[in-house]
Amino acid sequence: MRRIGIAFAAVIAMIVGFAAPASAQLRVDVTQGNVQPMPIAIPNFAAPQPSDAAAGQNIAGVVRADLQRSGLFKSLDPKSFVDHITNINAPPTYANWRVINAQGLVTGQVQMQSDGRLRVDFRLWDVYGESQMLGLQYFTTPENWRRISHMISDAIYERITGEKGYFDTRIVFISESGPALARKKRLAVMDEDGANPIFLTRGDYMVLTPRFNPSAQIIAYMSYISGKPRVYLFDLESGRQQMLGDFPEMTFSPRFSPDGNKVAMTLEKNGNSDIYVMDLRTHGVVRLTTDPAIDTAPSFSPDASKIAFESDRGGSQQIYVMNADGSDQHRISFDAGRNGTPVWSPRGDLIAFSNQSGDSFHIGVMRTDGSGARIISNGWEDEGPTWAPNGRVLMFSRTLRGGHGSQIWSIDVTGRNEQRVQTPGDASDPAWSPLIQ
Amino acid sequence: MLKFSTGLKFAAIASVVLIAGCTTKPQAAAETPPPASTGPMTSETQSSSVVAGSEQDLKVNVGDTVHFGYNEYSVQDEDKTTLQRQAAWLQKFPAVRVTVEGHCDERGTREYNLALGARRANAVKEYLVSLGVSSARVDTISYGKERPICTESDESCWAQNRRGVTVVAGGESS
Numbered sequence: 001m002r003r004i005g006i007a008f009a010a011v012i013a014m015i016v017g018f019a020a021p022a023s024a025q026l027r028v029d030v031t032q033g034n035v036q037p038m039p040i041a042i043p044n045f046a047a048p049q050p051s052d053a054a055a056g057q058n059i060a061g062v063v064r065a066d067l068q069r070s071g072l073f074k075s076l077d078p079k080s081f082v083d084h085i086t087n088i089n090a091p092p093t094y095a096n097w098r099v100i101n102a103q104g105l106v107t108g109q110v111q112m113q114s115d116g117r118l119r120v121d122f123r124l125w126d127v128y129g130e131s132q133m134l135g136l137q138y139f140t141t142p143e144n145w146r147r148i149s150h151m152i153s154d155a156i157y158e159r160i161t162g163e164k165g166y167f168d169t170r171i172v173f174i175s176e177s178g179p180a181l182a183r184k185k186r187l188a189v190m191d192e193d194g195a196n197p198i199f200l201t202r203g204d205y206m207v208l209t210p211r212f213n214p215s216a217q218i219i220a221y222m223s224y225i226s227g228k229p230r231v232y233l234f235d236l237e238s239g240r241q242q243m244l245g246d247f248p249e250m251t252f253s254p255r256f257s258p259d260g261n262k263v264a265m266t267l268e269k270n271g272n273s274d275i276y277v278m279d280l281r282t283h284g285v286v287r288l289t290t291d292p293a294i295d296t297a298p299s300f301s302p303d304a305s306k307i308a309f310e311s312d313r314g315g316s317q318q319i320y321v322m323n324a325d326g327s328d329q330h331r332i333s334f335d336a337g338r339n340g341t342p343v344w345s346p347r348g349d350l351i352a353f354s355n356q357s358g359d360s361f362h363i364g365v366m367r368t369d370g371s372g373a374r375i376i377s378n379g380w381e382d383e384g385p386t387w388a389p390n391g392r393v394l395m396f397s398r399t400l401r402g403g404h405g406s407q408i409w410s411i412d413v414t415g416r417n418e419q420r421v422q423t424p425g426d427a428s429d430p431a432w433s434p435l436i437q
Numbered sequence: 438m439l440k441f442s443t444g445l446k447f448a449a450i451a452s453v454v455l456i457a458g459c460t461t462k463p464q465a466a467a468e469t470p471p472p473a474s475t476g477p478m479t480s481e482t483q484s485s486s487v488v489a490g491s492e493q494d495l496k497v498n499v500g501d502t503v504h505f506g507y508n509e510y511s512v513q514d515e516d517k518t519t520l521q522r523q524a525a526w527l528q529k530f531p532a533v534r535v536t537v538e539g540h541c542d543e544r545g546t547r548e549y550n551l552a553l554g555a556r557r558a559n560a561v562k563e564y565l566v567s568l569g570v571s572s573a574r575v576d577t578i579s580y581g582k583e584r585p586i587c588t589e590s591d592e593s594c595w596a597q598n599r600r601g602v603t604v605v606a607g608g609e610s611s
Contacts, residue, residue: 273555294553
């Protein structure tokens with residue numbers, strides 16, 4: 001038995017300085033393809049004490065990487081900077097940042113406190129509007145510097161786009177290793193940017209399709225640990241994993257309700273798969289589909305009133321929607337090919353799905369009535385989408401042709417900004433947490 | 438000064454306990470897959486080194502694998518003789534219990550293939566039961582597309598991966 005102790009100390013943030021809220025001249029519209037990322041300068045955070053200089057560099061580096069990765073910003077190369085920020089409490093010399101075409105400027109400072117906490121201040125400046133847009137101050141333990149960095153990125157993203165950010169989040173996924181014919185699959189979690197990966201199982205049994213509950217403390221997933229494939233819950237706080245319910249045959253494809261009190265999943269009986277919902281408090285189970293077809297991959301709408309799922313009751317695998325009590329089951333996908341694994345956007349406006357056309361798989365999005373379907377990714381085998389909490393970015397599994405492994409990729413809902421997500425080795429089945437509370 | 442947020446606790450991962458693996462080894466057959474051509478063999482070719490009533494006997498002398506069409510789960514006519522031999526073998530060794538594994542090719546989502554693998558395993562089980570094998574002796578398990586025996590992305594591999602494999606789960610002769 002191995003224990004991994006990870007404590008996250010409290011982070012305290014408050015708004016600082018220069019109270020007059022500037023009118024938001026600086027703005028990025030995240031609903032567009034955003035062909036022109038906003039140039040933003042993020043110098044290393046100042047460190048009045050030389051011993052804090054590394055923290056100042058590290059935090060600025062993570063903020064630069066976060067914003068660059070979003071595709072909405074262009075983090076300018078610090079080597080191009082002609083100014084050096086030493087006092088973040090005075091307005092910057094805007095002209096020095098205009099000459100390198102920065103539209104936004106982030107200045108920050110780190111100071112170790114006598115009580116051992118790290119104090120981090122930052123300010124966001126509108127270089128052309130010549131005003132402060134945001135100022136925040138955080139106190140935390142020094143080990144927590146990455147979370148502070150992501151929180152700063154989220155604050156900048158939200159101030160400039162008007163949308164919540166998604167950097168202070170985690171991904172639960174399946175880490176894959178070993179030869180193609182004997183893959184080891186381990187349950188793992190990591191930060192949204194791939195940092196701090198933690199393995200939760202050892203790989204001596206297969207695990208699949210993990211999903212976070214709304215507090216990102218419990219993971220529902222499928223495991224072969226007992227030799228019989230069943231849905232389990234993994235409690236990150238206690239490290240305990242527990243079979244969910246006691247069913248005679250396979251349970252799979254779990255997903256939490258928006259309030260976290262229920263799990264929708266598939267139960268198989270005599271070869272037939274149907275969707276059920278289990279109440280985690282009472283362990284009461286309600287059957288929602290009764291069809292002899294394959295009904296699986298349930299996903300709640302964010303208001304919990306509806307469930308999207310996939311079924312081959314019409315002859316081929318397609319996406320259906322029903323009320324959360326199982327009534328009014330109707331097909332919504334009518335475009336070419338087979339469509340599966342519908343996942344409702346946290347915004348409620350779209351459903352992401354896996355589309356199979358010919359032999360290859362792609363990620364698509366459609367409105368919740370099935371209209372406006374469009375394919376946004378184009379790999380050999382892209383499947384299993386998961387939404388960033390702001391509904392603007394997706395991750396998915398991409399399996400390479402010929403058994404050459406799987407990777408996690410991210411893409412904007414617009415279809416732009418496709419990029420590989422850093423993982424320790426091969427990886428699949430990502431599920432994005434809400435913003436960490 | 439306006440308080441923006443307090444106590445962003447991320448207490449979460451206090452400790453993670455890894456639970457040891459199970460004592461049974463139901464995946465043994467999948468981890469060391471049989472040759473793709475586990476075709477029928479007559480008793481004349483029976484190897485003397487194979488113990489009658491053993492897993493190896495089932496694999497080598499009876500045939501443990503049947504195949505399925507793309508997205509199909511009905512037992513194909515050409516596989517019925519294999520299952521008839523399996524049923525006769527099970528009648529001959531009444532203490533043996535088996536598990537039928539259902540497998541799929543890579544074309545299909547993970548969830549769909551888990552369901553399809555269950556359909557395939559169940560179809561094999563139902564056929565064995567129809568031949569007089571007690572359903573209590575036949576368990577099923579789906580591995581979806583997770584346990585391929587061939588990795589090329591072409592029809593010859595896909596056809597090998599779409600399979601039902603009967604493995605001994607207990608009571609074998611030794």
